[in-house]
Amino acid sequence: MIxxxxxxxxxxxxxxxxxxxxxxxxxxxxxxxxxxxDLEFSSGEIHGLVGQNGAGKSTLGKIIGGHYQLSSxxxxxxxxxxxxxxxxxxxxxxxxxxxQELALVPGMTVYENIFLGIEENTFGVLNKKNYKLFxxxxxxxxxxxxxxxxxxxxxxxxxxxxxxVRALARNANxxxxxxxxxxxxNDEVKKLHDLMIKLKKSxxxxxxxxxxxxxxxxxxxxxxxxxxxxxxxxxxxxxESKTSIVEAMLGTKQEVAFPEKKINAExxxxxxxxxxxxxxxxxxxxxxxxYKGEVVGLLGLVGSGxxxxxxxxxxxxxxxxxxxxFLDEKITxxxxxxxxxxxxxxxxxDRRKQGLVFxxxxxxxxxxxxxxxxxxxxxxxxxxxxxxxKELITLLDIKPDEVDGNISFYSGGNQQKxxxxxxxxxxxxxxxxDEPTRGIDIGAKRKIYELINNLSxxxxxxxxxxxxxxxxxxLADRAYLVKNGETINEVVPNKTSIxxxxxxxxxxxxxxxxx
Amino acid sequence: MNSTKIINFGRDYAxxxxxxxxxxxxxxxxxxxxxxxxxLNILNQNAPLAIIACALTLVIxxxxxxxxxxxxxxxxxxxxxxxxxxxxxxxxxxxAPIIGVILGYLNGIIITTFKVHSFxxxxxxxxxxxxxxxxxxxxxxxxxxxxxxxxxxREKIFEVHVAVYILIVFAILSTFILTRTxxxxxxxxxxxxxxxxxxxxxxxxxxxxFAFSFCGFAAGIAAAIQVSRISLGTxxxxxxxxxxxxxxxxxxxxxxxxxxxxxxxxxxxxMLLALINNGFNILNADPFYKDLTTGLVIIAAVALTSxxx
Numbered sequence: 012m013i014x015x016x017x018x019x020x021x022x023x024x025x026x027x028x029x030x031x032x033x034x035x036x037x038x039x040x041x042x043x044x045x046x047x048x049d050l051e052f053s054s055g056e057i058h059g060l061v062g063q064n065g066a067g068k069s070t071l072g073k074i075i076g077g078h079y080q081l082s083s084x085x086x087x088x089x090x091x092x093x094x095x096x097x098x099x100x101x102x103x104x105x106x107x108x109x110x111q112e113l114a115l116v117p118g119m120t121v122y123e124n125i126f127l128g129i130e131e132n133t134f135g136v137l138n139k140k141n142y143k144l145f146x147x148x149x150x151x152x153x154x155x156x157x158x159x160x161x162x163x164x165x166x167x168x169x170x171x172x173x174x175x176v177r178a179l180a181r182n183a184n185x186x187x188x189x190x191x192x193x194x195x196x197n198d199e200v201k202k203l204h205d206l207m208i209k210l211k212k213s214x215x216x217x218x219x220x221x222x223x224x225x226x227x228x229x230x231x232x233x234x235x236x237x238x239x240x241x242x243x244x245x246x247x248x249x250x251e252s253k254t255s256i257v258e259a260m261l262g263t264k265q266e267v268a269f270p271e272k273k274i275n276a277e278x279x280x281x282x283x284x285x286x287x288x289x290x291x292x293x294x295x296x297x298x299x300x301x302y303k304g305e306v307v308g309l310l311g312l313v314g315s316g317x318x319x320x321x322x323x324x325x326x327x328x329x330x331x332x333x334x335x336x337f338l339d340e341k342i343t344x345x346x347x348x349x350x351x352x353x354x355x356x357x358x359x360x361d362r363r364k365q366g367l368v369f370x371x372x373x374x375x376x377x378x379x380x381x382x383x384x385x386x387x388x389x390x391x392x393x394x395x396x397x398x399x400x401k402e403l404i405t406l407l408d409i410k411p412d413e414v415d416g417n418i419s420f421y422s423g424g425n426q427q428k429x430x431x432x433x434x435x436x437x438x439x440x441x442x443x444x445d446e447p448t449r450g451i452d453i454g455a456k457r458k459i460y461e462l463i464n465n466l467s468x469x470x471x472x473x474x475x476x477x478x479x480x481x482x483x484x485x486l487a488d489r490a491y492l493v494k495n496g497e498t499i500n501e502v503v504p505n506k507t508s509i510x511x512x513x514x515x516x517x518x519x520x521x522x523x524x525x526x
Numbered sequence: 527m528n529s530t531k532i533i534n535f536g537r538d539y540a541x542x543x544x545x546x547x548x549x550x551x552x553x554x555x556x557x558x559x560x561x562x563x564x565x566l567n568i569l570n571q572n573a574p575l576a577i578i579a580c581a582l583t584l585v586i587x588x589x590x591x592x593x594x595x596x597x598x599x600x601x602x603x604x605x606x607x608x609x610x611x612x613x614x615x616x617x618x619x620x621x622a623p624i625i626g627v628i629l630g631y632l633n634g635i636i637i638t639t640f641k642v643h644s645f646x647x648x649x650x651x652x653x654x655x656x657x658x659x660x661x662x663x664x665x666x667x668x669x670x671x672x673x674x675x676x677x678x679x680r681e682k683i684f685e686v687h688v689a690v691y692i693l694i695v696f697a698i699l700s701t702f703i704l705t706r707t708x709x710x711x712x713x714x715x716x717x718x719x720x721x722x723x724x725x726x727x728x729x730x731x732x733x734x735x736f737a738f739s740f741c742g743f744a745a746g747i748a749a750a751i752q753v754s755r756i757s758l759g760t761x762x763x764x765x766x767x768x769x770x771x772x773x774x775x776x777x778x779x780x781x782x783x784x785x786x787x788x789x790x791x792x793x794x795x796x797m798l799l800a801l802i803n804n805g806f807n808i809l810n811a812d813p814f815y816k817d818l819t820t821g822l823v824i825i826a827a828v829a830l831t832s833x834x835x
Contacts (some may be wrong), residue, residue, distance in 0.1 A: 351727035370718035372784035
């Protein structure tokens with residue numbers, strides 16, 4: 012039986028909290044993210060989940076943590092089948108998840124955050140603070156946190172510690188960590204690893220999602236490798252090496268059909284030329300050039316600073332050092348408005364938060380970027396607006412093809428097309444494209460690939476960021492490898508294999524495979 | 527029409543449905559209600575509030591609040607009266623909307639420069655403005671008994687008060703700005719998704735300042751009508767008016783979260799509140815129940831619109 016009320020401590024004393032997933036599948040908007048996964052996690056181990064961007068490792072962690080519902084299959088907790096599952100139920104059953112983006116209340120103290128939702132109270136009135144309880148917890152892992160410090164005064168690494176203590180305070184014995192080290196220094200990573208080992212020895216099960224293979228190899232007992240939502244293999248870490256893991260992560264990819272493209276990029280005048288760009292937001296010595304009609308990709312792992320490069324060009328993040336030349340003119344974009352005026356636009360990755368206005372209809376969303384074009388004396392000419400919007404709806408094959416459609420009912424793919432239409436409407440010269448196909452179906456994907464080619468054939472330059480390496484390799488004329496906010500190398504996708512790129516990004520040696 | 531359609535219709539037009547219901551009840555219970563005279567009277571009496579509600583609609587759609595309209599109303603009233611007495615009554619009337627624009631502009635500047643929520647900053651500025659009004663009058667009333675001053679609030683053209691014409695023109699102007707102009711489109715976009723609007727290159731601060739200035743402008747016009755009508759400048763003018771205006775806008779069905787709404791809704795909201803008031807008067811009902819009834823009708827409207835975004 013799965014309890015959904017007070018966590019019963021006797022439940023944990025047994026010390027065994029084993030999780031098994033059986034034929035687990037998950038799809039978002041018709042796209043399969045996890046496919047028939049069979050996997051077992053047992054207490055007292057650190058179990059690594061690895062894979063490329065989008066392989067499904069994070070999704071698997073989130074399903075076990077109750078943040079996502081599974082589409083089909085079963086989860087067993089201590090051999091009992093789970094019928095209902097949510098993050099609350101997971102927590103009640105001792106499974107805590109620590110997110111990449113921390114989920115603490117910044118304005119509250121360490122103490123308050125740790126006991127948030129499980130405060131000791133008498134008829135709803137808070138009891139006096141039980142510092143002893145806090146100290147017991149803190150001593151158990153030796154963090155030496157100050158209970159009265161506010162979260163927003165703590166460094167990210169310390170905030171992470173608070174998350175961990177919070178998990179322990181809830182009597183969790185399974186902790187899922189999703190890329191916990193991405194914002195930590197080397198020293199802090201070391202400390203986190205020491206802690207994980209300590210927890211493991213006291214019988215905890217730790218599921219460690221990471222793309223840092225060195226870290227995985229260092230602390231994990233077991234590792235499971237995912238590729239395209241499939242489990243490739245799962246086994247003891249001692250049987251694996253960095254090379255064997257990367258090899259398994261790669262596999263032989265199913266060929267994604269990318270439309271043929273006439274290459275017309277002229278390597279004469281750079282449309283955009285970045286030299287030694289540095290920002291306050293993690294971009295660190297970026298050099299790149301884009302020519303007219305060229306599609307240039309940025310290849311890098313999550314957190315490598317790809318999006319931040321786009322943001323600096325678009326005037327969102329401030330540039331501290333370096334030069335941007337756009338059409339042979341030195342520019343310092345101070346905000347998006349200035350960038351757009353020059354003909355630089357950015358299609359953001361998060362269409363819900365940054366892209367579309369869901370209280371507005373299709374027409375208003377599309378024409379907003381260049382309303383002046385269809386207005387006279389600040390008065391919008393509806394006829395002109397509607398005819399231009401209609402053209403774009405037909406060009407992009409947006410369904411439903413209504414000018415005044417309610418976009419909140421559109422599918423992800425069609426919302427994405429509206430987002431593209433919105434930016435094409437402003438006739439840009441350079442498009443900064445961030446994750447153009449996230450969470451959309453294959454048909455819409457194909458349409459967007461065609462559109463990208465179309466635009467580049469018309470002489471629009473495109474700087475493309477995508478977590479799907481194949482996408483960058485398939486669409487880009489040239490690409491730069493990005494690591495730690497730096498452009499480290501340039502590749503021509505036609506002449507390079509995805510394997511080579513991945514080996515370089517993961518810092519692994521290829522010779523070993525070739526023998 | 528299936529049931530979901532009826533429910534959606536009810537949500538979208540709750541305020542109109544309530545107005546119609548109330549009008550039916552009132553015309554059945556009193557012969558004095560459904561006369562052109564009474565209806566025009568209601569319009570005339572509520573013209574100042576309705577004018578403010580029209581402009582406030584823009585502020586609320588852009589995602590803001592203006593709690594200083596009552597205080598702007600007071601400053602504009604007393605300045606208008608003071609100038610009418612000391613200089614010229616026509617200039618006195620003209621100065622009210624100008625004062626309104628200036629104070630509204632100040633609101634906008636404070637909100638966009640210091641990035642404070644308009645709810646807080648307009649509470650603060652309302653205290654400042656009200657204080658200004660007291661300083662201008664020195665705590666006294668300023669009576670203005672000049673025909674050149676009182677015509678605006680009292681005169682009629684073709685049996686209809688001048689104020690009603692001003693309301694009609696102002697409502698059309700507000701609707702036009704909101705639905706036909708670029709800035710109206712930006713107002714909806716910012717209220718719907720401010721981040722996306724910034725990334726779309728919209729001058730967000732400019733649009734917000736415009737909305738608040740326009741709201742101040744409306745408060746100034748309303749003040750001119752009212753001060754002329756009662757021929758008395760007082761620093762206590764417009765007390766509580768800001769809350770009535772906000773209640774009317776929300777009652778009409780404009781989203782409190784911004785991003786959607788319409789000017790006609792706000793006028794309907796004002797009229798709904800006015801009808802309740804009028805009903806008590808013509809039915810000679812116990813005025814002790816007036817606030818209670820008004821509150822209940824607001825709750826009914828909110829219940830009908832719940833789920834509407």
